[in-house]
Amino acid sequence: METVNKHFLSDMGVMLERSMRHIFRSMDTIITVTITPIAMMLLFVYVLGGAIQTGTDNYVNYLLPGILLMAIASGIAYTSYRLFMDMQRGIFERFHSMPIARSTPLWGHVLTSLVSNAISVVVIILVALMMGFRSSAGVLSWLAVAGILALFTLALTWIAVIAGLSATSVDGAGAFAYPLLFLPFISSAFVPTESMPSGVRAFAENQPVTSIVDAIRALLSGQPVGNDIWVALAWCVGIMLVAYIFAMRAYKKRA
């Protein structure tokens, strides 16, 4: 056991390197997780944005948090896909019959999810800067934004793990992400919720994406954050814990 624990970090490094190679060698992944959110941002800012009344003069500032969440939601679909493929092919069995900690391959996927989503978030923010995104946020606010995004990524990643472990087909492994991709549309991500009919508005205002978007938006624009950040954190941590418990149960059963 000791030798196993001693190498846990370096083993995780090997797993991370492997999955990152998978990502950088998959044009499909790069297009979906980075290019598509950027295209959405361009579309909303330069095509639809003129007609959207948000009460701010800089629509990129308004839009960016929602775009980041969409990018993460599409990113974790690939976490599920990679996990599913590993289970299908014999590579997990090889890892599990080797003298490494049993959980290493799984945590490798979770770490890859964090790192790859962080990369696409940074790329999208850089493009947003070129499109006129400006923020008055200080270091602490940026750290808070990074923290919320990391928690959101982890929460969705554990959902992705459940899907990847329990799916019976490749399509199934990725399909769970579509509802997640739509959640930002029915939230305050693109338009203020006040403009929605009452039923939709009630849903929009009480689903996790709205509080997360509002919290990030407030942090980036230097506005008082209020309750949003606590609601956002509660959602992220709550989803993460529940999904983690079910994911670990599925992992013990399958692997």
Add this chain to the structure above:
Amino acid sequence: MQNQAIQVNGIEKSYKKLHVLKGVDFEVEKGSIFALLGSNGAGKTTIVKILTTLLKQDGGTATVNGFDVAAKPDHVRQSISLTGQFAAVDEILTGRENLIMIARLRHLKDPHQVTDDLLNRFGLTDAADRRVSTYSGGMRRRLDIAMSLIGKPQLIFLDEPTNGLDPEARIEVWKTVKELAANGTTVFLTTQYLDEAEQLADRIAILHEGTIIANGTLADLKKLFPPAKVEYVEKQPTLEDIFLAIIGKKEKK
């Protein structure tokens, strides 16, 4: 030092209502090639999974290199390697990257040197920097076995190593297995091909309906069967010989 690499006593395993293993017993001597023969669904893979700590048995005991698989799985994993039924290679990585990855997970001092040696030994040097998805079935299997040899495990499990391979690739794998045993590695292989067991194994055990119904050397087993059956087994390689001869002629031209 004991002479048994594997000792299996009364192993039982059920999947829900399906009673797959009903008390399996056998031993594998160190340095030998042991073939577990059985038809599809007989439970060969289940036995491999139990012995490689991937699956827990419902009853009975199994010892691998002196360690109980249920009580000391970490110790068992230190001294074994598994080449599963489906080539356990990463298709998106190159052959070289696959080998380096396993060498690093085994915490070897010089992963690159080990990798170069294995690529050379398995005739994969030219294909080393191509993605595995471009490899033929035989090359994939060779890479798969090469990955299992990293860290010089004392005992190697090969679960249907030639399944889905063409005759030439099969003979390549057989050659590799024989070399392994010649170097002192214990080889445990499962197969549904009679000629494969005949070609390779020092001892053959036949798994049927959840128990071992025969266990011995090829000579022992031959005594158990009527001659007609043996003749049928021996006929199969003739077609193969013809096939290989034709292929060989073509390549010479």
